[in-house]
């Protein structure tokens with residue numbers, strides 16, 4: 001350190017002070033040495049003093065020069081030590097001979113620990129080559145290969161005393177030492193911060209370059225400053241084409257001014273905006289991107305630029321659109337599906353409520369579509385559906401909806417109707433469209449449609465999905481009424497139907513809970529007294545209502561598959577009963593009533609065989625089947641073949657309630673039944689009514705002409721039985737013989753009857 005010194009005295013003052021001292025001494029010596037010699041001596045002394053003064057002055061100068069030299073050296077040492085860069089001198093052997101304080105601080109070692117150590121010790125292993133190269137460059141003689149002209153610089157990693165590394169920049173030069181040997185001088189600057197900044201910049205640049213997102217940097221006024229490669233890949237614009245331009249060049253026109261106002265608002269207040277935006281590529285194609293724009297501000301909060309990052313999400317959007325389409329549209333016909341229909345229906349209802357107009361909901365089911373599928377295969381069926389869907393859609397007005405909600409079931413929703421009747425021409429058009437012949441390949445197919453329609457609003461509050469149910473019911477009515485027509489939903493009828501549905505449900509449950517029972521009514525030969533069999537008659541042992549007659553529940557299931565299930569249950573129970581009677585020593589056949597619906601089941605014979613197979617001890621000839629409601633027999637040939645097949649197995653048939661159906665004669669001719677069962681209505685009044693008596697006679701005559709047996713039912717009194725015997729009808733069944741009874745009561749009854757209780761005997 002430079003030590004502050006007192007200011008040196010000037011030459012003039014020194015001189016003045018010396019002269020004053022001499023004058024005083026001369027005066028004193030004049031007193032001591034006498035006049036002559038004294039003068040000479042004085043002069044001599046004066047000379048001497050002058051010399052002395054000069055010497056002292058020279059001495060002072062020397063002292064001053066030395067002080068200055070010392071100061072300069074101290075200043076140099078200070079400069080050397082405190083220079084903002086590290087310095088060191090390295091001898092030809094690579095050993096550090098001199099180093100400044102900055103370098104020791106940089107390396108975190110003492111001066112002592114540094115001097116005399118090889119320089120390489122303070123350089124990372126990875127950069128040892130660099131040390132070697134630098135020394136080569138600097139120390140090799142000028143002109144020799146490897147010698148550097150200008151002082152070489154290099155960047156390398158050095159190691160501190162504590163083992164930590166840091167980046168340094170070396171600037172090397174050479175000098176010869178006192179002995180003329182070359183030595184290396186190094187200027188060492190720590191550049192870790194710069195290296196870190198460089199790495200950061202490099203990273204930022206590489207992010208910018210390689211980002212999968214498009215990046216656009218704009219000035220605060222919005223003009224584009226820079227874009228990355230992905231920007232170009234997505235938009236089709238090169239960097240040169242967009243720099244200096246406004247991002248408005250990407251505008252797709254899909255967003256209104258409000259959109260951009262909101263975006264700028266968010267950028268100003270929040271500092272960023274993020275969302276989905278539709279832009280336009282250079283090719284003109286519109287694409288979707290998800291974008292985040294951030295405002296970048298400096299430390300003072302001054303807006304520097306905006307950075308927009310975006311990804312092309314057109315593919316995702318398209319995929320999403322496809323998924324939505326799949327979720328809402330029928331794959332075959334491309335019509336809205338049930339989900340979208342529900343949505344449209346809700347909208348239509350809400351809109352009609354607002355506007356006070358009418359909505360019509362039409363439920364449409366193709367007639368005979370199944371047979372197209374069965375005859376020509378599903379491909380033809382599919383093509384037919386596609387064609388009809390398109391025809392029907394064309395029959396609609398703009399704004400109406402045509403949906404496919406199942407195999408051959410469609411629903412149309414008509415909105416904006418002034419009144420319900422306004423829909424009728426549309427329904428007719430729809431039916432016509434469904435009934436158009438369609439050419440599939442070289443096959444022409446044609447079906448028709450049954451359509452049920454209901455309207456909104458109604459007298460009562462109604463939900464959208466209830467409308468669908470109503471239209472479905474009305475469609476069913478249209479089917480029942482002969483197909484290829486529409487039927488308008490009737491709320492009153494609906495209530496009946498609903499009750500019907502409930503009843504059905506109860507009957508189904510009763511079957512599952514084994515609440516049905518069979519009673520048996522004996523059939524006898526009045527002339528011989530022989531018991532020829534028993535008729536099985538179903539009853540419902542209702543838990544609350546007691547024993548219910550079949551008339552209270554069978555009509556409910558007439559058209560329902562339950563009728564078949566119950567019919568099969570009856571056969572099974574009847575066969576069980578035959579088995580039980582056999583065990584009790586009674587050999588008695590049973591007649592079972594069969595509804596036309598059951599008889600016309602395609603697999604009736606197979607199912608009957610299955611039931612019989614479950615009762616191997618029962619011979620089929622023990623079973624007789626009474627065909628009910630013969631007028632319901634539609635396919636005479638089919639029923640006839642069923643009867644023949646059953647007769648082959650030994651099962652006999654009777655036509656029940658004979659005489660009531662208006663084409664009984666046709667049935668008699670076509671169906672090979674063994675027995676005619678005269679309806680009880682003729683028997684009941686035969687004693688009073690001559691006409692009924694004539695009918696009885698006629699039927700009995702017919703039976704004998706056609707070689708069929710005949711039996712009378714509803715024989716309530718002995719008088720009736722006697723009259724029948726007179727007419728030639730020996731077989732009978734009726735209250736005066738026995739009322740229907742539980743199966744287990746039969747053996748006792750038969751015994752009693754055989755014991756002489758035959759009133760006709």
Ligand code: C2E
Nearest residue numbers: 536537538549550570593594595714715716733734735740
């Ligand atoms: P149906 O086959 O003509 O049976 C004769 C009906 O007349 C029985 O009524 C029987 O109880 C009744 N009856 C018998 N003798 C007399 C009599 O002297 N006077 C009067 N007034 N009636 C007599 P039920 O049991 O109420 O059966 C009524 C109808 O229900 C049956 O008429 C039959 O059509 C049907 N039915 C009964 N059981 C079954 C069954 O298991 N399956 C099917 N599909 N229908 C059945």
Ligand code: MG
Nearest residue numbers: 535593626656
């Ligand atoms: Mg019967």
Ligand code: MG
Nearest residue numbers: 656657679713
């Ligand atoms: Mg009958």
